[in-house]
Amino acid sequence: MDAITFYLSGILSLVAAVVVVTRRNPVYSTIWLVAFFVTISIDFLILRAPFLAVIQVLVYAGAIMVLFLFVIMLLNLKPEEILETVTRSRKAGAAVLSAAIFTILCAAIHESPTVQRAASLTAPLPQGHPLANRDDTVAIGESLFRNHVLAFEISSVLILVAIIGAIYLAKKRRPSSPVETAPLGPGGSASPGGAIETAPAGGRAEKGAFAGEPVGARQS
């Protein structure tokens, strides 16, 4: 039963992966990528990694995919903007190269003594095994904070750097002199006349904020 589920979700994940890399529209790729992550998390469940299965759905299918969809919506690509100019020969070359990598990997898996000696993936744990009577998630936590604390700390620094870098990269660059930006409304990107015409409320609010005094004077 486990084997059937594993191979079924494996085939599904392979199909989803192929669809992801062959769709022209990135939105469809993203939706299929969600299906791919869910099938991988089913595989994790069968491989006795329930915590990872949940994290896979939460982080990948939840957070990262939402990030992708947000960026796609932010870019608002037109159909002519997603056209690609990949030649047939380049696609064929990519297919040959990845097939060659697959062949080499299969040969290595087939020959490897480590794989041949390995136990079955559904083998029950013996009585004295450390995980026999314990929760897997507790074991992961203890292993993470006892044996692998350094990796944990380094990855936290990495995420901090990534946050700062992402904010810096995604920030809109402003013109160097602040005087030029002041008359523009919050729309910003349009031509100055258009921005003022289309957003009078923003312009007025900005003027009030700059003047400051008259509003308070009228109230008192």
Added chain:
Amino acid sequence: MSLSGALYLAAAIFCVGVYGVLSRQNLLILLMSLELLLNAVNLAIVAFGRSYMVAVPDDPSGPQVLVVIVLAVAAAEAAIGLSILLAVYRKWRSTNAGEIDMLRG
């Protein structure tokens, strides 16, 4: 159910990801192909960990901890990659990797 089956599956997913990285020009789909690569490796790590859970009982959760850290790296990579994509789109009005060739010698 043997370890080699899971490893063949991971190898196949990895090669689909390699094909995506090599044959596509849309930067969004390139980043998604990178996610496929990372997931294939994660699957292989978890399968190895499950298979050697019985034979090597000290630190049986080590592989899963490794996958958690790979996940953190993947999240950082996706965030940075997407913000680079946004910056590139603002400058060149394009998400096509074939058109962004300023560094070509």
